[in-house]
Amino acid sequence: MNETLVYSVGGLVALLVAVLVALPATRKPTLAALVWACMLVRRAWWWLRFRITWKGLARESGLSKRRTKRVKRMGVGEESIEKWRDPRLKRVITSSHSVTLKVRTRRGQALADLEAFAPKLAATYSADSYRVYPAKRRAGSTVMFELVMRDLITKPATASMPEPRMQTSSVLLGRRQSGKPFHLQIEQRHTLVVGASGAGKGSFLWGIVGSLSPAIAVDAVRAYGIDLKGGMELTMGAPLFTKIAVKGEQAVEMLQEFVAIADARTEELRGVSRNHKPGPGDPLYLLLIDELASLTAYADPEIRKEAERLLKRLLSIGRAVGVVVVAFVQDPRKEVIDMRGLFTQTIALRVRSAMETNMVLGDGMAAQASAHRILKAAQGTAWIIDEDGSTDRVRADYWPDELIRQLASLYPATPDLVTISDAAPGQLPGMPLSLADGGVR
Template sequence: MVAAWLVVSVLLSWARGEPLLAWVSSGLAAPLALAGWAWWFPAGYERVVAGPSRRRGWRRYVRRNWTGLAEVCGWSRVLRDRVVAGSRKPSGQSVPRLRSVRAKGSTVTLVIRARAGQTLDQLEAGVPGLAATLDALSWRCTAHSGSTSTLLVELVMHEALLQPRDGTVPLGPTSAEPGQLLPLGRRDVGGVWALTVAGRHTLVAGCSGAGKGSVLWGLVAGLAPLVPSDTVRLWGIDLKHGVELRMGRALFATVADTGPDALAVLTALLDVAERRGQAMAGQVRAHTPRPGDPLHVLVIDELADLIAYADRETRMEAARLLARLLTKGRALGVVVAAFVQDPRKDVVTMRNLFTQRVALRLLSDQETAMVLGDGAARTAPAHRISPTAPGTAWVVDDEGNTDRVRADYWPDPVIRDLAARYPCRASMTPATPDPPDEGDERETSGSDGPRLHSVGTNEPTPPPRRPRSPRAPRARAAAAATSAEGSAAR
């Protein structure tokens, strides 16, 4: 652009006999002003100049090249020559109709009407090719307004999740209802990524360094404002010496960092679910959290340490207790949020009991399918997330739609401030079992609340067996001994 204006300036100055410098300076004024604007105020330049220009270019390109795009995506059909009124009509192509194309933010949205004889499945099969042709970063497609012949395609053209963002301590409840739509970060199509915890068990999977801590503390921060009023009660299990969860220890009613303590926590939560279920039977079908009758949320950092890598007795009992909790606790207001590095079936045996899953960066497409379901490796490729973008994840909503998101990062000082601002009032401390003659499980009242005792089962300990008295000799043996003595005497 600048070179072209220099050529024009030379020609105009020669033709009109005016100084060349005047034409050159006037032509460079506008580009230099825009360059300075972009340098000193990039956000304003992007909002006013660069963004609208880029979105206008996307729309223009799709409209002008729609026939060619439909052909390379495999959506077109060649029509044979037909004879109409005695003349041969040349062959052509039948392509889906582009009803509309819109661009907002970093997303281009297309509404495509299938051609005659074409199904939505055939249209969906060509969307990856369309995304690759337009150099889109990600894509998602759904039926438009429930139609069986119109497809809504969203293409993310610009990376909106490149820069990390730190989390901030919330000043009050983050949602109208406890545990509903907790803000964790951003979506690549724009807007806030929110996750619902109440009434759902959540599994977050990601390899080492994928950013599981960002999701964990974002979830805890969303629930934290309701912790002091005991509307939400947080429980923690962290068998990696409590390094992660003890950073915000004051937020939790208890944090178990050993196997026996973890079993005590699981047993206590099962007891809560049992008592609450008996109280709700015939009254209501779903628990509503309120002060004094809270939503119990169990946060497990590195699930595999509890159910796969611990000693045999601990992992078998933990797997049994956790499976029961996942099966019966959801409607009773006792939910689990577990985080794991290895999502394989031999590690996470109860993977299908988690009702919602988040896939951070994984190591293979098989792991992506294990976490998000069959076919997810194509629509939500978590194994292709960059290692330089921790906290980036793929999620699948209740309707099967995929979404690429990035959780906010939570530095240690912010976690400490969060714990200091919203401490838990109902503190509980796991303890070792009592002696057998005093009972297996006992609660003592005090300022710290009831103490949890790690127990293997809920059955009472049987009384010790008395030592067996010596067995009397059998009659046959006695007779043999008598005959032997008589022979010796003879």
Template sequence: MGSNLAAARVSFVDARAAAALLTRTVRFLRAVLRAALVWVRGHVRWVLALVGFAVILRLLGNQIGSREALVLAFGPALVSAVWATCWPVSYERVCAGPARRARWRRWVRKNWAHLSRECGLSVSRTTKSRTFGLAPKEGSRFVASQSQTVTVWSHPRLMDVTTAGSLLRLMIRTRTGQTVQDLEAAAAPLAAAAGAHAYRCVQMTPSVVEVVLVMQDSLTQARPAEIPEAVYLNAVTLGRRQDGAPWHLTVTGRHTLVVGCSGSGKGSIFWGVCAGLAPAVRAGVVRLWGVDLKRGVEVGVGRGIFSAVATNPIEAVALLTRLLSVLEERGNRMAGNIRLHQPTQADPLHVLAIDELAVLTAYTDAETKKEASRLLAEILTQGRALGVVVLACVQDPRKEVVGLRGLFTQTIALRLRSAEETRMVLGDGMAAVAPAHRISPALPGTAWVVEEDGSTDRVRADWWSDQLVRQVAALHPSPVVEGLPVAPAQPADIPVGSDDVTRADSGPRVRATPASRQRKSRPHKTGSASRKGSPSNGIGAA
């Protein structure tokens, strides 16, 4: 009985293994067939020519030649399909990628005159010309027979066409009477004609513009972040650009403002910077200060990499006051010695990371808002050279919400609500070339940035999960943890007023009642109380 059960169990396992093998085989054959059809569709002329040649040989009675022609027609399709299915990376690098880029270059060079005319880059002028013919009665003498109108087109010169990865680069020189602004205005129609996913323009000289077309979008899939290991100070890697290249964000000497509506992926950039600096924090050359005005929900996950954390406006003002004292002390030491701070373990780079900046600058009480704006303005205006930089995240870019918007040296525009907000964040005229308001809600972490040369680029930050942030905080804890200055309690019976506010040396501005304003008891001049007398008025007992 036991042997029968064991045999049945073995047969059942063998049946399951056979079914799984059959399923994998069917999936593989289906993938190979799909890849073969794609290859055939891309090489229709080659396949049709060889099939026609095979049919002719078959009709002529050449059976061997007919079979060889069919092998030449469909053999490369089968080999490419198996290669692309089993080893897609090497197939893309060796075969598919170079062929696709060669096709892009050939298409641009062949159709440049047509593209120039249709995109408004060319001009035409009409001239009259005479055609001459040999008169039959005049022997060899030429006489004018008729005149016709000829249209001559003048195109901008296509200097060079290059490809790299998924990028198609067009180096264009303006024609006579044309400016680089005309070429930049025609970049959008060129991108649409080429079927590009995005584009950007780079002015090389006053007459030459490089139009970069992104032919394949590499930002459609979210990519998880990786735990950093190397110590970086000048820049951190946040994600990738639209051409697939890494996206590096400069930190040293830059104040960064990240703007995006709710759910646009500000947390990915926030933790991309903070976690990217975590190895430097552990090494002691960077110190992170966190201000999380969402009740500590964001920063609390990775609390270990911060030297100090504030979770409400009062604590934020205390933290800014402490950071300003560091800036003032460092400035006194650097005056007359060095103009740009160099981070060391004894004198680290200080990075202030603020989440929900609007709560501190717009949505708190007037006195706290005024003091926080003053402290933050001093840090933004003086901190770049003194080794104190700011990273701030906000949802609303309006001036009444972020009055210090102009003091940030670089901005990142995540998904925004309107073209007007894009103009506020990136500058005038950027709504057309960097449409952050058109980013899909299904692509969190996608943003537009403006490079140092004025060109724009689309990027996407890697995704940071809570578990990954906790791992970074546990692996790279901050060696220095500081407490915030504690403000004395405010009297509850005295209304808040601007005249009753003084600044503490080690904390935020708090209310204090001067001794000269304390209420004193005044004796009555008449009545039973006055007859009893009081030492304060000099009247003795009766």
């Protein structure tokens, strides 16, 4: 039987089942039941639509290959018949807001051909956004296309008080386009966050500092800040920082201090461990630089040169020994940050052009991670590259001034705790009770 017919019949049965399952809920005419019923029907409809139209689309867009075969038929003679080889749509997975297609290459097809098809696929089905990532099994020949049919991150969200746990490896910053939580790895990473003025870099900055604040209070993290825009951004949460540099000379001094710490740690850990594990009294040193260009491009030439030298050294030696940098910058042009390659993860908020997206995320990334298309009104929205090399769109929560002040008074930095790392956790001064048992690391 024709495959399209099978899917049509199967899909209609699925649709019918969805309606029948949904019906009892609609008898109790509560709004939630109606929403649930509509969602079920919509998911069945999506499944059906993708199954039925996949082959036609693949053929029209040149993904499939046509072969003409000559066959002999009794009584008719020789006849040519057309045969298509299509990339195989292995699975269609629907959720309340997205459709994920698992597709395997046809014979003789490169995986890159399938990946490059993603923008056309998204446009054909009017998806708000999409991402492509390798399948867990047969990653060499199978890709997953996630099409976001309803954007869950159009509405901004406000951050709430972080859980009082000592968390140093990663921080919860907001949501992914799939609606799942977005965690950013902090330990073992140098992070570069790029976004035009007003793109929402502050949400990433305070998301990181705010989420780490319980760890800051027990000296498992020491945050230092460089804010050469007159300290405008960082001073609001000043008590969370061990030090803040607001002048070029102070910034250079701070960088020297960081390089010295990284050098000492390297000596200490040589032959003992390849990766530093932070804990109270043996902290992760975190250097936050708001507007990197004010240090490496717009400062006095001497300061600029020295800062650049120190920062490059820090970026090359600090990561494994628990001395990490998170830098924020508006302009990704090469002359502004030629140490871009030394950052181990980059995040692109709204930027001005596809060229800038490529500069931040890597050559050719603008096609699958269109940071230059993020709307001005979607502050805090960014494209990231995950560990497996796939791209994803995220939105950081907004941190109101009041929340930052509250955190600063609840979890101030306590550098004097360094010397008392051996004391029982419950005896650490100023430590909230819930942190006394060490929390989760």
